[in-house]
Amino acid sequence: MNQAGRPPSNAATTLPVGRPGRASLFWIAIPFTVLGLAMAWLIGTDPLSSFRNGAPPVEKLTFERTILGSDGVRLLVRAGGSQPMTIAQVQVDDAYWQFTQTPPGPIARGATAWVQLPFPWVVGEAHGVKILTNTGATFKREIPVAVATPTVDSMSFVSQAALGVFVGILPVAIGLMFYPVLRGVGRNGMDFLLALTVGLLAFLVIDAVAEALELAGEAAALFQGSVMVILTTMGSFLLLMAVGRSRGTPTGLALSTFIALGIGLHNLGEGLAIGASFASGAADLGIFLVLGLTLHNITEGIGIAAPILKVRPPLWTFAGLTLLAGGPAVAGLWIGSLAYAPQWSALALAVGAGAILQVIAEVGSLLVRRSGETHVSFFTPAAMTGLATGAGLMYVTAMLVKI
Structure with missing residues (x-):
């Protein structure tokens, strides 16, 4: 206290914090009450009736x-x-x-x-x-071409599971098999592999968003397809970033797990589309096309392996990463063949795109931390070559599966 009996000017003033009292609840209830009365008046009096000129309602x-x-x-x-x-x-x-x-x-x-x-x-x-x-x-x-829609039975489930394993699980497993060879790379080799991961994931993001927007265009207008895709992609990205950073920046096995999760969500959307093609009788997957899908996904396994080259995880870890990244392709095939709508495939692809964006951010952050100087790692010859190689490999192998 000073001589005037007043508290010092720099004294901290704190306000009591507690549960909302009755007065607060009253002020919260007022706007909701006004809204309810306004809606009741609108429905009861129908003031828009004077604007109707007999035209039929808009139908979609x-x-x-x-x-x-x-x-x-x-x-x-x-x-x-x-x-x-x-x-x-x-x-x-x-x-x-x-x-x-x-x-x-x-x-x-x-x-x-x-x-x-x-x-x-x-x-x-x-x-x-x-x-x-x-x-x-x-x-x-x-x-365009009438063919019988395949029926759902146990044999079709087995066939779809076999295809899902071949185009989803097998290529990821093959990519992870390069792990022992990749462990011997030096600093430049590690930068190359991490940048290669960013390159292939960047291709997947662009491909997923483009395919999601195409599917969203086939959905009912009330779903607001393009807006749904963009909002879902950003929401998925922000949510996974918050989860991933809740215990610090993910590295090593944690980062590989996020990469596998992002690829798995993308493969779920791809599986939904393939399963829907089976259900409509429009799918005619030849041997060449299946081999193209397999080659296209092998690079995903290499990207998953890149962050764990400096550690020695147990063998079951590789099996778990393989199932996390490739297993959703099987589930997508089954779900798509039973109950398909374009908006759900678009939604799954958008979630996958957001997850992959999160992985790109984390792998890019790891590259920066490895250099010790902000952004330098992105402009080294090894990193730039890795970025171009990753995107190029995905683009070339995607040519085998685009019809």
Whole structure:
């Protein structure tokens, strides 16, 4: 206290901290009450009725799945208009057909329904389906080449698992088999391998985002495909960065685990797309294409091995990293063949892209720490060569699998 009985000017003033009292709860409740009253008034009085001029509501219908079987054609459709919509008629090749809708009645915004048509489709022929609503709006679905949709049974599950192992687990395992040889590299060799990892992961990010945006374009407009992909990618990146840095900067086995996780999430999205192709009867994977997928993924195993070259992890660690990176391809094939929609594949690829971005940030950070000087490691001949080699290898091997 000074002579005037006042506290010193530099004394810290603290406010009591406790649970919100009744007054605080009252002020929190006021805005919610006003919002509720405003919504009730809007619904009850319908002030927008004076603006209606008799025009029909905006209607959107997205075809999410087409199944061709012995009993005809089944279509999974999703409504996205401003009001519930009613399917009035269905045409196939410009002829009207009786149809069965499950569930029946108007389709609410965002809801789905199955449309069954007893149409005798012809193998190898092209067919066009047109759905007409009770307002006169039409929505078309083209079937370029009609083939029977594969049925789900135990043998198809086994075949899909075998393919998933071959294009997901096997190449990662082969890439990790280079571990003993890579252990002998020097400083420049390590910089090369870490930069190679960044290069191949950068390719995967670009490829995943591009494919996710393409799939999102096929989804219903209400999902806001491109926005969903970007927000999911950034959210996944920020969340994994927070988790990864919660116990310090990941190095060694922890960094290899994050690399395997990012690649695994990417392979999950790829598996969903391949499984959906099987389910629609559109997949015709030849031996050359399967070998191309395998070669394309071998470099992923090398990238996983790079951060653990200076340690000697037990053998089971390599098995775990292999399953983490390649196993989701099997799960994706199974899920995609059973229940597929483009928005879910786009979402999985976006999550994978965010995870890979997190890995790129961590591997880049490791390169900087190794140099001892900010950003110097990125501009050494070894690192620049590694970046170009990693991206180049992924690009060249991707040419084998693009159709």
